[in-house]
Amino acid sequence: MTSREILTIQLGHYSNFIGTHWWNIQETNFSYDSDSPSEINHDVLYREGENLKRQVTYTPRLLLVDLREAVGYLKEQGTLYDTSQSEEAQQSLWDDTKVEVLKGETVNKSPFIKSLNESSEAQTPTSSSLSLENNINSWVDYLLPRFHPRTLNVIKHHKHDGAMYPFGIFTYGRNLWNTEQFSDDFSERIRAYVEECDLMQGFQIILDSVDCFAGIGASCMQHLKDEYGKSIISFPCIDSKRTDPSASNMIKILNTALCWQHVEEYTSLFSPLCCGEAAWPQIGDSRVFNHLTYNSELKYHSSALLATALDTLTIRYRRKEYSNVVLSDLCADLNKLGRKATATSLTLPFPMAAKADLIDVLDDFEGPLWTSLTPNCDISMDKNMQSIVLRGISEERLKRPISHAMKQMSKPAYRCSTVHEMMMLYLGCTCHASATYLSNISSPLYIKSPYPKIFNNNITETGDVIGWPIGTDVQSVPVMAGLHSGNDLSAMYESLHSQLSRIRSIKKFHAFTDSGLEEDEFNECLNYLLDCKENYEDHYI
Template sequence: MTTREILTIQLGHYSNYIGTHWWNLQESNFTYDPKHPSEINHDVLYREGENTQKQVTFTPRLLLVDLKGALGYLSEQGSLYNTADDPDNHLLWDDTKLEITSAELSPRTPFIESLNKSNETVETGSFNFENDVKSWVDYTLPLFHPRTVTVIKKYLHNCTQQSFNIFTYGRDLWTTEQFSDDFSDRIRLYVEECDLMQGFQVLMDSTDGFAGLGASCIQHLRDEFGKSILTFPCLDFNNAEPSASDLIKIVNTALCWQHIGEYSSLYSPLSCGQVGWPFGADSRKFQNITYSPELKYHSSAILATALDTLTLRYRTKRYPNASLSDLCADLNKLGRKATATSLNLPFPMKVKMDLIDILDEFEGPLWTSLTPSCDISMDNNMQSIVLRGISEDRIKRPIHEANKQISKPAYKCSSVHEMMTFYLACTCHASATYLSNIEAPLKLSLPYPKIFNNNVTENGNIAEWPIGADVNSVAVMAGMHSGNSIAAMYESLLKQTKRIKSIKKFHAFTDSGLEEDEFTECVHSLADCKEAYEDNYI
């Protein structure tokens, strides 16, 4: 089977939180049983290699960027290839005449320490991730290829004196020869390893300097490779009191969306906040989940779960010809490149109930939006939906046990895919839906947060009484939607952006090269996008 590879790029601290959970989920869902092979083609996002000891390695096809001081104990070269211990790695100078200045490494969390003690039994209840996790490296499972991690040494993480908080700072960084040449080479090396590359997935923070860096990177990808680019600009939930810095974040976000809308094939903003701006607002609610949205460790896990599921469309073995370009072509009709992301976690498969009954009695929206200032309607959408974790024997009762089920029109459906397609056709008025599904549920293991309510069973079913068990797997539904509801997202951002009468009041932007005309053009671009989604879409 030919693999159509994808390179993933993560730019920014919160994006790396999300990405870390995403890679952790993939590693937790690897299947090594030859009698029950995985339905997922992991080679799409992973690469096979060989380390210096001639051992076969399987690492994410990934490039990630963060600021100095954000990596804690993690080496920029990773630990998989042990380049520091390579006997062929000789210094070209006299090390006795060097003055070495070193900073003390950040301590490893108990969970990270436990990964190195494979022979010892570790009590899972002994980890307190909510208090221990200070950075995404504190719960990272995969080992990285030496070219994966890039550290921006000019800016220090959580530094207030010289913050990397302006769009143009990131854009200027890309133009520096030191960064641009090195990062471009890393991209090129990954691309040249691929046999039939289908494109790029980009996660990027959209409220700080990584917005500008990401916009420049995406422009480079489009100009150099001409492949499909799926971008997820990410906004961390923030319920702090409004401040002057909120307007800076709004300008960064507006500029970000303008540029990625121009250069990406498709993009979908991600946040656990109901409203992205101003930044003090309520979080998204899920019926069977209780989480702390202000904890990056929690909110990023929810966003990563959506990403891992919705991207199955072009990562499954069942649909080997399904590609990232197909997804983009389905949803970016007439140049409308923005989409909303949805999630249903866990998909409410009730104990001892069949899918036909669950869908028949379902009330309310089928999904929760993970796109800020956008509540996704059930109607008038172009949408790509993925459902995982419902086995074929859960759709209906056999005919001799069917009772009332046999009178329902959906009883004639003979598969999960057929029944779900029928349900969506009946409930989503004037919508065009591409549905993908796999039977395997999403397996959950540490360090995924324990956010499920106590009525969720071990295998993710919903009970009417407290269970109190650790949830090991769940059914999940996630999707991407393009429709009229996107207009509200643009309108909300446009309203906040128009509060800024002149960009000249923000000296950090003008001093770093942002012209008044460029900002005015950005505002006009947002207005044009809003109007495009207000039309009769279908």
């Protein structure tokens, strides 16, 4: 089977929190049972290789960038490709007594990572005895996969909150990309991955949008568009952790606006992500999920929700059954009329009542079907172009057989013979004037440590909703996620423009002007937000 490969790029600390959960989820959901093979083609995002010991490796086709302080114990060259022999050979070339050796501080591993290394079984340790929430300082503290040597890219001369080399300005990131050392090395790593692919379909990029990584991401996307001309889908992310009001809020707003302006220019499709209802001037209340209890102040929690949404909605172009459905199809469906921005939705878990069929669940369902994960944007059920993916509902739970159907037979949906057909009927009846592309697979999302324990105690082991507390660990859940393009995004652009227009002159923000941002560029950004607001307004007579 031909694989249409995709290269994933993660830029920034919070983006790597999301990416780590995403790769963990994928590895947890690998199927090694030949009798029930995976419905997902993992070769789209993973690459097969061979290390120096001629052992077969299977690693994410991934490039990630973060600061030195965030990568902790990880080695830049990874651990799969042993270089100890070559290091010993190098050491023999000089006199050790005449060499001064400088050693950095020892970086401690989290208890979870230590338990992984100490485990003699090829299993993920349970977190019952490990309080992950209290031991997660960085994304490396719960990382399951092992990386290819070219995956990790470390920025060594900056700190997130450093006074001497700050990393919170969009133009700083753009200038860093323009340095020959960074751009040549990173571009070469991209080229090496691309040349390995047989039939590449494009790139997916997760990037922090409130700091320097936004500038790196914008320049990277420009490079990808100019050099490769493939489809690019990007997800600018905002951490939902609240902070006290300060002048840095306006800097983050300006970074976000500049990020979106350039992302919209260079990508095929993009969707901002945040677990807060609002993201400016400060983070608002956290998004509510009926059957979840999570702490949006913890990157470890909020990033798990965003990663679950990404893992689910990207199944559309990762399925084995329809290998001809690719990323460019998704982009072409949703970026009509110059609308490249979309809103991301998540339904976790999809509310299947215990011992109930899908036909009854949909018939009794009240309220919105999904929760928005895009800031300052609530997704309505009407007038959308949308791509939705549902996983975890098997055909056996569609409806009862005729001999036991009873009241189900009186419902029009009883004539549906597949989950896909019934869901399309439901969406056609509830999402008026919407064009929907629905993908579905029967396998649920399998939940294992280090996925956070955020499900309420009325969720069964298999993800069903019941009316009383059961207190069991959730092992799998049905999930629905989607991308939506509609006039609801107009409010997002309007609110961002309203906040950014409070800046009367960019000259007051010396860090931006000193690093190359001009007044005309700032005004162009303001006009861009206003144009997008008007572009997403639908005027129906």
